[in-house]
Amino acid sequence: MNKKKQGILNHIIIVFACLCATIPYLLITASTFNTSVNIKKGDIFSNASFQNWVNNFSKLTNDSNFANALRNSIIVAIITVFIGVLLASLAGYAFIVYRNKFMDKLFNFSFFSIMVPSSAIIIPLFMMLKMFNMLDSLFSIVLVSLSLPFLIYLFRQNTKLFPTELIKAARIDGLNEIMIYFKIYLPNMKAVFVTASLILFIDTWNSLLYPLVIIQSQKNITLPVYINSIGSSATSDYGAFMIALMISTFPILLVFVIAQRYFRAGMKTM
């Protein structure tokens, strides 16, 4: 009996936490079905209709900056994930498979750079990029968003559990080291690759500081910068703004729901 009570209390706590976690997004989504005037008043439930949603949506999509921002965000996130996960997995693999004292030192070096906060290097990065004429470029955002130290740690931790017999067997079968990485290691470590991609995708997609500092022209802005600028201006349309907020979370929500099975497997060895 006592056990049953505990179980129910357990569920109540979790459901309450789940409600807290989703309420902001639910309210934002609910308010997209209302008119700008009502949203501004804080009255988001009366007068809700699908027609309002369509109106808000078309107002947002009529703004060419929004289309630009969405496209740039997608490009930056995909390229960052591709480069970051490839480089970090190669390094994480090398740190374990070719492990020796020197490699451990290199790993420690990379691990300690986790502790360098981005706010501590933003000014010199800005000035370096300015010096090399790389400001206002999407590729510069990619280069500074890779967050390799963390990903290398993730891959190294997981590679420790990778059976070395597989690699030895593949060597005897005559595969070269690069082929072993692609044909043996990558397929067997799918969960970790998905986890790493997801973390990097989310971080890059949501990042405000780097694009805010690096990007200077309207055509190169990313979604968080766009949302920040229309959200801070007093004249912006609340309905369109709510749709923008909703859309900014939607792609990651989609990716996450699809990949969450792998994601939980990949987090296990952190």
Added chain:
Amino acid sequence: MKLRYNKYRFAFAFGSLAIIVLFTLAPLVYSLQLSLQSGRANNLEFSGLDNYRRLFDDAIITKALTNTIGFSVILTPMVLIISFLLANCINKVRSQKLKGFYSVILFFPSITSPVAYAFFFKRLFAADGFLNNFTLLFNPQAESINYLLTPIGARIAIVIICIWAWSGYYTMLLLSAMQSVDPLVYKAARIDGLNNRQILRKITLPIIKPVVLFCSVLLSGGIFQLFAEIMIISKGGPEHSTITLAYYIYQLCFVYVPQFGYAASIAILIFLISGTIGFIQLRLGEKSI
């Protein structure tokens, strides 16, 4: 035999290390050099330790430091405790499907864009926002308050937002660690007559300790990165009550006439503090493991 792999050893690790050196280490060194120069905009001149002397006289630095430390001292344990309790609750759920469902939902805030939720919470606490409308329901005479315009209110708002945004992520990390414990260990403990609380203290906690440590390093790092939330919700105000070192750097360089040299000295300060915290935490961890 071993030498044969040398070329792969370096080829595989080279790309990452090159980027870390170029985009993390080099900027850090450059920061050090910049911090010895002062002046406005691009007219920088060598000025020795002037910037560091200025750090001590700057009241905003003191504010930013107390705020950041205050946020760390409050947020780190709160987020860890909440995450630990939630992870423990979810871990007790029997059905695997429900477990998965709950953890996905709880993880949701950490995938939401900080810009998006910051604007949401700004509306929540505003004078005509949800929170005031809600109080009006119960007490029609209540005066609406803009919580973000009082120093203490703005601080509490930032704390609430961070707890909301971060707890799910750490719940997930801790839950994964808890699940990596072999169920047989628990069975054995139960046979030995340990109750729930004892199992938690003697088995679960020691096993997940490294992960808790890793989480606390990540968390205190996260607090130093606190930027989007501050920028959108309070811009460091009112009366610098929510300013953080990171946001102060941004203000110095990109809001007013840029003072890159002085900002660089703050950057070095941030690095020293967060480095020290990380180092202490790692050391403590080594000792207790």
